[in-house]
Amino acid sequence: MKKFFVFFFVLLALTLSFANINVRFYDTKLEDALKILENISGSTILTTANLYGNTNKIINTTDIELALDILLYGTNFEYRKINQNLYVVGDFNRSIETMQKSSTRIKIENIDKYKISNVLMLISDRINIMPNSDEILVHGQDELQFSIVTLIQYLKNNVGKENQIIVVSQHEISSNFYEYLKIIEKNQEVLELKSKDSIGFLESNFDILTTLNKIEFFEISEDTVYLKDFNVEIKEVQKDKLKITVNTLKNQNSKDLELISVENNYLLFENQDKYYIIALSYLNLDTLKVINNNQNNTFSFSVGLDYSLKDLLFGIHCATAFNKNYLSFSYNFFEFYQILYYFQLIENFKIGISFKTMNENVVSSIILSDTQDFETFLLNGELYINSLNGELSSSFFNMQSMSYDLFIIKNYFLNDNNTQKVTIAPGTSLEVNKEKEANLYFNLNIAYEIDLTRAILTFKYQYYRKNNNFSVFLSF
Secondary structure, eight states: OHHHHHHHHHHHHHHHHHOSEEEEEEEEEHHHHHHHHHHHHTOEEEEOTTOOOEEEEEEEESOHHHHHHHHHTTSSOEEEEEETTEEEEEOTTHHHHHHTSOEEEEEOTTBOGGGGHHHHHHTTTTEEEOTTSSEEEEEOSSHHHHHHHHHHHHHHHHTTSSOEEEEEEEEEEOHHHHHHHHHHHTOTTOOBOOOHHHHHHHHHTHHHHOEEEEEEEEESOSSEEEOSSEEEEEEEEOSSEEEEEEEETTTOOEEEEEEETTOEEEEEEEETTEEEEEEEEEEEGGGOBOOOOGGGSSEEEEEEEEEETTTTEEEEEEEEEETTEEEEEEEOSSSEEEEEEEEEEETTEEEEEEEEEETTEEEEEEEEEEEEEOSSOEEEEEEEEEEEESSTTSOSOOEEEEEEEEEEEEEEEOSTTSOEEEEEEEEEEEEEETTOOEEEEEEEEEEEEEEOSSOEEEEEEEEETTEEEEEEEEEO
16 A cells, blocks of 8 residues: 555656646636646737736646646636747637527629629628628627618719728737737838738737727718828728828828728727727729629520530520529530520529430430639539430430549639629539549630620630630620
């Protein structure tokens, strides 16, 4: 028994000697306790602005994450690991509590979400963008919720007009995050964030490190606009940029800024021992409109001319879209024609059927098509179940192969009013026949569209499964 106690105390002593985080907290402020853990462990622990409370804990461990688990147990706070030796502590459920209150649903089908993505990021803790949809949910029942709804409704009602606005939002941050940004900037007197490192870190963790307090906007109609803590003097207005001078009323600091659309400018601001990030965004409403897309209209019709480099043959095709249906017909004046029909079953998911004939062979396909919107690009996947019949009178379905096409679709607008667009869509195809032989192909689609107001003229090049095709068509 005596040997057991000796062994126990030796083991305990060894455990304590290897523990590099050995600390006792008695009625210690949580913020101070985190600072002590930060110093002992050599890690960086950032906090949100809403940290509060005291703690009574004994921590004896070699692991900083276990130490954080012990310290935060029983509180409303948790930690998130950003990278090695960098953590954020805060109440990350506050947005969930806001969502449980009533929400306002707004449809923005006429606005290009990518071109206001910088503003949507600023209000991310109060909104939800519905996936594969043009709807935004704005949460809460307070003045801030009213301001966000007012801004989005204004954009929706005025998109396409020759109006320019500045959006100003105020976000509270903690004192240690305020100091951390100045360290990244390598400037203790910093007013504007300029470093790509500081801006990148801020925007990557915006939703967990900042708390939106206020947002407002104003039209650029006067030379000078007064905000609560700033005097904004308009210097030069252009389509895609705005030059202004910002004067802080507290300490008379002055800063020349160039606001570029689809980007935010960030100012660090301190007032009465509270720390803020002020975000300024410039929006030109004339450039925010979604380009006309006839496939979303009730009815549209297109006709075009095709040329196959492989067969050295011209062909014609025509197509029509009505409600959620799409029907097309192609013919090359010789042995080939194709009939294709799609029906949109749910949002962004279509079911189709295709018939292609060549000489006396008929290829029939069942098609399942899914498109996902990732804001900056589209991802389209299509599954084909193919059958080959010797003649038109043979059985309808005799599966010969399955294939899957995957395309990444990226749109580029060439002018401010979105009337010219280039679409680039690289992709791959995988085909497996009934003998279980597989073929992999690289594909590429490039299209150039000109919006002629009453019609859209499209030039298209397609490299698909080792075949080169060129086409031009007009859509009404």
